[in-house]
Amino acid sequence: MAKKQTPMMEQYQRVKDQYPDAFLFYRLGDFYEMFNDDAVKGAQLLELTLTSRSKSKDNPIPMCGVPHRAVDNYIDILIDKGYKVAICEQMEDPKTTKGMVKREVTRLVTPGTTMDLSGEAAKQNNYLTALSKGDSGYNLAYTDLSTGELKVTSVDSEAGALNELINLQTREVVTEEEVAPSLDKALTQRNILRSVQLQVLNQAEVAYLTQDLTNQGQQRVVALLVSYLLTTQKRSLAHLQRAVAYQLSSFMKIDHRSKVNLELMTNLRSGKRQGTLAWLLDETKTAMGSRLLKQWLDRPLLDQDKIERRYDRVQELLDHYFERQNLQEELIKVYDLERLAGRVAYGSINGRDLIQLKTSLQQVPKIKYILQTLDVPAFDGLEQALDPMEDVATLIDRAIAPEPPISVTDGGVINDGYNHQLDEYRNAMQNGKHWIAQLQEKERQETGINNLKIGYNHVFGYYIEVTKANVAKLPADRYERKQTLVNAERFATPELKEKETLILGAQDKSTALEYELFVKVREAVKEQIDRLQKLAANLAGLDVLQAFAKVAEDYHFVRPELNHDHRLKIEKGRHPVVEKFMGHQEYVPNDVLMGDQTSILLITGPNMSGKSTYMRQLALTAVMAQMGCFVPAQRAQLPIFDQIFTRIGAADDLVSGESTFMVEMMEANNALQNATKDSLILFDEIGRGTATYDGMALAQAIIEFVHNRVGAKTLFSTHYHELTALDAELDQLKNVHVGATEENGELVFLHKVTPGPADKSYGIHVAKLAGMPHPLLKRANQILTDLEGQAEVKPKPVSQEKKPVIPVKEKEPAPLLQEDNGQLELFATKPQGNQSSKADKIAHQVKNLDLMSMTPMDVMNQVFKWQQSLK
Template structure:
């Protein structure tokens, strides 16, 4: 999983490396039984990279070593399966899948099958590994057997069935008798050691002698086991480079078999990639995540066709029709292809992209004091400055965060800049239908749109890309789908028809050139002017007015306090009276 995340974040740029991965994926896909065998073996392999890291840092415990031994035991079988396949394709794997047998044998000889978590409390080292440790363990074992025999004998002699021999770290071993049975003890048989609420504890010289023997052996055994374990750990640490190299190779094989499994299950195809040619041709491509949610039958695939000489696809169409999905599925296909995986399409041919830049969605940065539009512009700026002709740009609704003409002007200027200077493959979706005329002016730009039809007043999305521009955006219809009130929608439709019936003023017009709207007294549907006719004037300011205006223009607001501003306004008010 960690390696897969790295590959997603850092797709390959070298065609030869990509094709090497593709060849392995294709071979594993074609050899189902061998792939199943590899998967079965890999499920028995623990996280080798994590285990190697714990060995390197010296904090490995007995259970970690058992997991390492178990993992290493399955490497020979994985090698054997790969040897049954095309050995030229797996040459690197066969060379680097080192089972590290010396480490596996060491762990097998030294560590018990079920060691405790702690490495300081014994029961780690297998019997027969160290003679001195075996002697200590034998002393402890025989001592405990003697304790059991002593307990049985004392019960029989005293007639006290609940007499028992116990141990604690403060008082050592002791004979415990309940208060009710103390009177049954023969006189002077035991030496009193501790009095409890419900029992008395005793000791004998014989028990004291055995205690010293058992505890001495136990302490020495624990110390020796810890020493032996650290020696074993250091021996394994000397082979850390081999373990790390093995972990990396096992992870690669795991990712590649998952590529093959996913490609088979979802009918992905092997893409054809080119280091030099700029043709992008995807037939019936789909978004793998959205398709998984919707189901294969519900998702409508689309082509992405950009000839070598075509740089920009200008995408228009209604909201919710699939423009953003279309753009994102292309980016995902590019990333998957350059990871070495097969792609969601019937057929795919694409260049190798060096970078992918996206400007999708709307988000602000309140902490930095940046509006949604500012974030949008900064992201677009980053793409324009760093993109190369081999990059992929995805611009979704650029310019919508400001006034209509500002946004439209910026969007057109960005398209022209990409076309003339950046020359990267670009998908640019927009609701500014006025921009579709750029197809006539920019030779490396083409219009496409997402099909939609209006049937009985209802909007039906076709979710299919078609050549040419869309006829309209259907925004009111989308608002209807969102459940807006009917009266609001009716009013919006009326206003829309009024606006569409008027000729938009030129962006270079001044207040002097725009005639005021005349409102007839009996025209209830007329759009009222925002300003009364008196406001629209060509009178030039003179005298005091001109002085005040000049002072306002020269004002440095950022250097003034609120009191400074109030004083300035008061001064202008007095001057104009």
């Protein structure tokens, strides 16, 4: 028979049953306690001591707890690990309540709804995303609850939805129902928490937020998002901005793999921000500016007019050094207005936050004056849009003490002179303290006890303390004992009791009135949240522009010239991040010249010579240009790219369980399937993950496919020197190489890209640089000499059909696919028995294969099937 639970544990279990997927922090006095499974798991995750509430050996209840003053730190740990925390508060004063204290969950903290972000996290957005299946794809709505930003878009596929979620770095996804198993698995693999919200508000209940939306699916997903927020937060969401719909086609598309390859925001080696383009460009002075810069980096523009407007403002700031310096000095004093607005709406703002808000607003007139002194048309609209909100700044200045305490309920928050009644209470308290001091002196004289003192504590109130050696000197008729200590006794007198009532009454009333006044100030500021958010957006934009001007000056960036006729001409271009580490004097700049008659640069040269850096620097230059930033070059003419695709570096995708070669083929296929003539493609060493002839065949086929069908600007680096012969057959392909030379038998990298193919690979030289044993290097040279003496492998001249077949002379080992009178055979010798019938069947399939309708990925998959069949 199960042991009956105590009333408290019954209450705990009722609350816990409502939040089965969250840790329940149950308030008991000065602690938040966890019980049962929560306690066992929580103690492990938080490194707490696990105890038990019931001392019975038969039915112990696991228990652990955290102090209420330190609870935020423990919550943050659990949230960072991907868990939810339900905070259950005491809703009544235990001192005045008979029986069980009423308790309720006042907030459910989840990875996507955490508000308290500090340090480096303050410079990042923390997005919560709602996802719903539409008629022709998925609708996504996302918000940063700490800033009130709310945006919505639609994508046409599951892959598109996952790519957007990864790009947003969202930590939590809300759905109304179960999602496709493949999508659910992908979210789990990437540690993105998925939450389900069954009850969704109707359209009328979210009309204010969705009034600018015409797509019903987008309206629905916003309603789903807001429903989840109201369910979890249980408080005002007044700071949520109207939903802004955007189309991914309005921005340069860069999928998440390409962003990783280019190290836009995460360093491939360290996983940190240092060594990335975001790290280089982030000379912002405010947290909200830093977040906006990341958003611009995430979504480079396609609209040339908008890009040019950013250029104009960057140029003016670059030309006006002293004004820019003054602007930076004022922006440094601006706090995070977006998140301050969020805390106002949430009711979690304190006096110090309001002082930060006042300080920030006091900088706005100074910033407006700086823009006026620039006296240039580029900033006219922005200067007029900066609202100094003098009414709000004045209110805070009058009401809030210059150095208020953190707590808003213990007094000391409101300024003297702001409220007459409060001043009277404070006066009574001050007079009372003066009277107490006078009474202490009077009692000392009357009793002759020089060390007699009057003190106060929250439990016993005011008391007269006398050492035990002097107790006999006290008049028994006036002194009433209140407390006994080790070396002293504490007493009360009728006079002391009378004044205590007056003083404490004034103190309680003063504290209550102060909180009431603070709430009114907070609510008055809350009514101006819309103005505050607009001001924050304008200041953040100005902050990013001054950052662009600073890096342009510091690193000698230039204003790009944009065009729509596919001309790409970069003179003395650099990789901005590599250059910062190496220094401007040591970095070797390079040109990238691709007119309207060149779509592909085939790049050869040894490893470590700088081919990948050369490719990446072009992509980074394009991204920077379309962000509105100046670029690292002496001169740059660029088309506006609609997409960037990359296949750079060798890495397994451990999350998805895909090998290096499979990742290579998938990324290549993504580019081949989706790129347009307005795209930029970077292919680094395609085909190296498989056998030589397979790799070379794929590489040539991919080059031909891009040249003949896609037409995108493409940089293709390779160690297959045989492919350099393609420039005679493909009129839009040009050979370039990264120079290297030998000096006294040693390899010297020149890091200079020049026209024409490389003469050799220098692979053994690179192995020597890596410290390979001398006997091994000597043997490698012997083998190389033998191989070079054999017949060379060259690409077959490209016919009109562009069939990528690479013939091999008799001295070479027979490849898997061998040509014989136009027929492809799978083996150099005829197989026997059952294997013969399989080979004949596959040979028939090869003969009838329509190569021109297949992508390289299709060809690879078909060859894999044949291979498995023959095994």
